[in-house]
Amino acid sequence: MYRWKCWHDSRDRLVLYAGGCLAVGAIMSLGLWGEYSRYVAWIAVSTNPRVKLWDPSVDIWLWGMRVLLEFLLPAVLWAALAFGFMSVGREYDSGAMAFVLTRPQKRWRIVWDEWLLAVAEICIVLSMLIVGMAPILYLISKIYVSFTGLILPGALAVAACIYGLTQFLTLLTGSSAKGLSASVAAILFYVFLPGALNDWWHISWPLRIADLSLSVFDIGWQEPPRSFPSLNVGLLWFLVALIFPFLSQWLIERREV
């Protein structure tokens, strides 16, 4: 099945990206642990009774979450675009699209099998960032570590959306390179156009929507889980993400080779 071929082509990349994220997570956590140890040592030698009462674990943990989110956004972009670049549209480049479409299967399966596999792989890649940090986060706070995973659904939904967009655009343009370029252009428009509309023409609602949608990569300073972005935004991203495989399905079912 086509899913097997996708897995065959993407597994090396999956191992590489997941390993990279795990390493980045581990390196970040070492920095975090150093910071935490310094605070603990400072508290231990401090004579100030207010400092003595301060538990740095929440603040260090939240700081660690912010650092994690700083890396999560580029990881989302990278993983989604890289997996999207290798999606079914590249069969046009290689000339194998006729072979794919003459296998006896419903064409929607090609799109959805690939989409599901890619989202699962991106989930693994992004999780590795968290897994890399998890041991140190656990040492810092055994209570809050269980909340760490809450930043994942929103990020994953955004990644699924970007992947789906890239998959659709590679199919639409019949080229992985053109699809990737168009996808990057769309992302840049999404990020910068609302600000431009607000600054130049004082149209503020696109900026408000963009800010709200990107709040999945933001975290407050309240005690978890209140510090986490609302899962509703992640759910909205996920619903938007579902639009693209449906568009790809519509396209591939009508596409001629």
Place this chain on the structure above:
Amino acid sequence: MTETVISTQGLTKIYPDVRAVDGLDLSVPRGAVYGFLGRNGAGKTTTIRTLLGLSHATAGSAQVLGLDIRKDHVAILQRTGFVSETKQLFDSLTPAQLVRFNRSYFPKWSDALVERYVSLFEIPMNRPFGKLSLGNRTKVCHLLALCQGADLLMLDEPTSGLDPVMMDLLLRVLVEDHVSEGRTVFISSHHLSEVERIADWIGIIEGGKLVLETRLEDIRQNFRLITASGDSAEAVTAPNLISKKRSDKFHRYLVSREAEDFVTRLHAQGMTILEVSPVNLGEVFLGLAGKELPCIAGNAGTTRAIA
């Protein structure tokens, strides 16, 4: 009545810039080796692509294995082995992995045939497809099509890249392993010699239209090329007249049957018959699809029909 495996009624495919297939009425009987001939751009590949659902017909209808191409294309693909003109599969997979990939789609897949053809065609199974030569790519494409237990093989330029030994082997395999078991082979090609060797039915397409569909045996037994000279030749018409061409001094008529009657009519019009000869597929093809050689400046009057 002979059961037809491929049947089209007024099949038409129009692209924005060209009418690629124009009211095609094909009828391919079960168990036949059908040679689908035509020049480059005549509409052969578009016809195959339309039959397999890779492009959508603009008008007309078609049935493959009794199934409607618009509604049942998955069922058609399940029972049809296809080798494309481009011979392009997944570059990243080895032939062994391609076999594994392809096997999962076809319940009638035969591993015994894989073993047989890998050995027979000397296919390197563990090199990535993208690193194989054109000949080996062609062999792998055939391997996948031949082993899936298809009722119909649709082969678009099947021998491209093959050396004469492998070409011979492939044609023998098609006839001995597949046609002998009642399967149908539909070959699109402009290599007349290979088609003439194994085909029993011929369809010639020109400008998207089917200009001839007949048994090859019929061509051998009944088709005649009549060479004549005289002035009143342009007026000669007959239902059995397939083509007429004029060279410098002669007229050449290709008739599908009753050549004697046609000769009599030419005589009656004062034509002198120079030769009546049997024809081969090449002559029929050139008679239908061949072009007149255009005049070169300063050489007017020396134009000759290729046929």
